[in-house]
Amino acid sequence: MALIKRYGVYLAIAAFFIYTLYSLSFPYQPEGNPIQNDNKDNHKNGNKDKESSKSPPASKSYNWAKVPINYPVESMVTLPTGAPAPLPKIQHAFKENEDATAKNIRETRREEVKKAFEICWKNYRQKAWMRDELSPISGGSVDTFGGWAATLIDALDTLWIMGFREEFASAIKDVESINFGSTPMAMINVFETNIRHLGGLLAAYELSGEQRLLKKAKEVGEMLYRAFDTPNHMPKTRWDFQKAGAGEKQTADQAALVAEIGSLSMEFTRLSQHTNDPKWYDAITRVTKVLEKEQDKTKLPGMWPIVVNADKSDFTLDNSFSLGAMADSTYEYLSKTYALLGGLEPSYKKMYEKSMATAIKHTLFRPMTPDNADMLMAGFVRVDDSVPTLAPRMEHLVCFAGGMLALGGKIFEIPEHVTIGRKLTDTCVWAYKASPAGIMPEVSHLLACANTTGCAWDEKVWKDSVAAKADLGTDKDPLQNIANLRLPEGFTSIEDRRYILRPEAIESVFVMYRITGEQQWQAAAWDMFTAIQQHTATDLGNAALLDVSAENPPKQDSMESFWMGETLKYFYLIFSEPNVISLDDYVFNTEAHPFKIPKPKA
Template sequence: MALLKRYGLYMVAAAFFFYMFYSLSFPYESAPPPQPGHNDADDAPINEAPKGDGRKSYDWSKIPIQHPVVSDMIPLPTGAPKALPKIQHEFKEEDPTAKHIRETRREEVKKQFLKCWTSYRQKAWMHDELEPISGKATDPFGGWAATLVDAMDTLWIMDLKEEFTSAVTDIGKIDFGYTPAEKINVFETTIRHLGGLLAAYELSGEERLLKKAKEVGEMLYHAFDTPNRMPITRWDFHNAGQGNKQEADETVLVAEIGSLTMEFTRLSQLTKDPKWYDAITRITQVFDRQQDMTKLRGMWPIVVNAKKRDFTKDTSFTIAAMADSTYEYFAKTYALLGGLDPVYKKLYEQSMDTAIKHTLFRPMTPENADMLMSGMVRTEGTNTMLLPEMQHLVCYAGGMFALGGKIFENPEHVTIGRKLTDTCVWAYKASPAGIMPEVSQLYKCANMSDCTWDEKAWKEEVARRADVGNEDDPLKNIANLRLPLGFTAINDRRYILRPEAIESVFIMYRITGLQQWQAAAWDMFTAIQKHTDTDLGNAALADVSADNPPKVDSMESFWMAETLKYFYLIFSEPDVISLDDYVFNTEAHPFKIPKPKN
């Protein structure tokens, strides 16, 4: 989540970090450079006749691997899965009034999903996305019907079986051997297309979906066909299709190389073919070997060198944008493997110990609330400096800590997850539109235990950051900045229909059973619906600090795959996709957790 896309946004965020770090006298060392251009495919195996632009469709299962794994293929762990600790709250019989309210709200979410789905089907079918204002179609994700594939499991979960069955037939027509795109984002294709197909198969048992998932897997496997078996994350699809040589890149976002484990593991589990598990385990081994060798021991920097397999050199660290799902996947992959590979427990616990110590801070708010947020860290020698920012994307971390705390029986992590999620709920309520912005900054309390609201100190920090003072009254122009109390800056005022806040609210509800989380979710949904609703669907917003935020003609596939799914699930019965039975990938696609036989 191409400025409005997930990792297009990450590039915007990277540019934004340049500005923030320079403003704080932090030098920022590296960001991924442009990748080389693609070559047309002339001589590779084909599935069908050339497309209109003369390119051909590759049958990836028949294109030879130049750097095959011959004798040291890493197998899936064997043995009976371990019984994981219980995650969900023990829900008791529901009050009839509460049930009526919950079901009414659930149907409102479903109604909006159907509106979006119908518009997509009528105006952008088989394209990646619908533009919800103009009604135009757009193809930012390879032209492989991203919204269709991404929303399949949502259709099933919402009991829209007729629409699901009809869509399966059209999914069979998607040609993953061809794209007009010059570059393919391996991460985005993995979480949206591979993850979406696998989850839809797991829920429905429809074998055609697994067959299609394997097609995607065969294609993505060729991105790993490099001398050191590290993947090319911004991948030249046509160069690989021609059979040309490939090398991993020297500058790679850690989230893009570290967030493939769940989908590749699940594909190997379902097909009984270990090659995809082997591919991602080689990455996991690098994380494991180098975890104590980085400049912030326990975590890995935002930018890593895949060509040299060196994940240690950069000096900027975060669990937010550009790094997020690497950390999210450790506990989830542990669960997906039935607890049979202890390395994921080690990676989670040591990285979160470091994140707690260095990235978390308590924001100063008028309510004097005991909340937490996770910022960005820069290291200089033995010194660490924390930028107290708040990203909408980092709101996923509340759910990550809470799940990790349950899986690894660490109550402190559950508490941290609750405090992180509290801050995101607070940020929604504090915004004039009732929706938190993409990127902002908060006032960092001096310590975690004692923090009392000081309006004068807050205003001085706002004035310092914004340089809005004048000779007569240095605080006079603060009102022009449109900052809610507690915010010291808003660096990106957009809302792009993001799911991360409702994701963690949903997880906290399922873990605690407290209805306050359902109430918070409904406030979030009504605010989002009020400001983003269009004749065709829901549109991103340009400025949530305005009373009437202007709309942007964009509706990413994750709106129906994630955001509306989590809103629907929090108002569903607790046994619908129970957290004791399923673990979600970072695109909200549920994979079934293996259980020991009774």
């Protein structure tokens, strides 16, 4: 009620703020408010608006390049000029002569990953071609992202990287037939379309040089550009496709997820670089300037809250902060966009350093674990009366942060960030190993040490914490009920026991391997892959799991496009030769689509 009293003008959205904060701090609600569909929302939270397996109905078609602009930009911000600055070396200096035994093991594992992808691709092509997703148990198909063949476009660059060149070439003619001017869906998620469709097309174009893919990428870009046609040029994140196509005026959202407005910079920058048209870079730079302006004004200066008012360009109201769901890729894109711009736009470096300083100070905690390992995890912070309170929440989504900090530490030459990235990734590897199925759950809470320097494992403290969190009451021996909660030691609760084929943990394991050259990361990756394959494989592909705390987790008839676009790609690359998509040459968008880093001329 305090929010309603203090901010009377925001009565209409106060309930949403309260709901969002509640859902982040307490047991996970997989079918929450539709705005919670995030990014890595549909992507992040696993909520999807699905159409039936029948072919989608026809709808009116728009040529987005010709749809009139209601709020034209008077003066474009152009791409920075000048020779790209050389970045520090990122990848480990791998030996040219690989040990024969190690090479055989690596290549055998790489081929196993490739076989898993091939099964998924073959059945997607046979049973769900041109639809967004294959249903890997029933063999049906669903549309979740506009009906624009999300799995096809997400997997294009994976096809190329894995060497399926004939399949890649065959798919291009069908990609050409996709009509981004029409959709059976009422609302379009701008973020998801950006990272999957625009990102996927741009990366496939860069790898192959196929001009038809750049043409399709521009079509997606023309569509997404209309989401920025608002009075203040901030994007409309959940977008009424038909109204926009009809030329109706729109305003930016008064309650938007920061990840959905802050995670467009890589793709829009890249599209402008490839087309020599500055309008996409201009559009995203206007968002970047607001992020920069608001960064020190929030309730946790340095970080941006999960919910922001895009319509007023006001990021000061919400008091919830996280590197996880609904915020994540805003932070991820800072160092990566800096690299894409050849180091010529210093604001991204400043925002990265400032945000990570705050995140390290306020969001990180050390879990208490039976082996007393020196690990870290990024939790959820709420700020009340200027006092930040950290909840030791762990999300599979936040496992990307280890790779983000390690990569940022190399790009900006901050060794401490590489060390922190290692400790964050260690926790995610531990969480996989601790699970009965060998796969970490979607959302859980851990027992936090009093500080990040460490604490000794205390089983009684852990059990007392579990009992208190589960509200086991004052029975004669409430601890006897702990076994019924199915919690690995160190976990105090598991709010969401699913695994939806997410890539974030293997993403960071891959980055750590490429940065350090340590084979322990390949070993961890193989353990993860074998556990995932054992429990998720079906005759047609791989299925999401409903409960990884069970030794034989029940399956869900869902295989999101990021399984082939991200998860299997990272598993494949960690067992590939290090020069395949080298981190010295490419940065990945949040959907694992690689973009080439511009280099200074020799």
